[in-house]
Amino acid sequence: MRERDEVLEKLRSKYFERISRGEGSAHDSLVLGFGEYIEEVYAAYEQHKLETLSFKKHVSYHGTTRKLQP
Incomplete structure (x- = not known):
């Protein structure tokens, strides 16, 4: 859950940076x-979901719960 929140926060920041730079007209920036x-x-949510499911399958297949190395 925390990872998803971090991804969403990064996307929000990116979105508001685009608006503050004034890319396109004000209407385009807000609507498009x-x-x-x-x-x-x-897309970020779907990617996170796939990675989580893939990890869970790996753990159940190999029977391990050790932490992943960064």
Whole structure:
């Protein structure tokens, strides 16, 4: 859960940086930028979900619960 929150916070920061730089018109930045933001958030969530499921399968297959090395 904490990792997902960190990913979402990074995406929020990236989104608001784009708005503050004024990419496109104000309307484009808010409307189109928000759509892109939602797509990125959803993609990050799906990636996190896949990595979590993959790790759980690995742990159950190998019968280990040791921590991963950074």
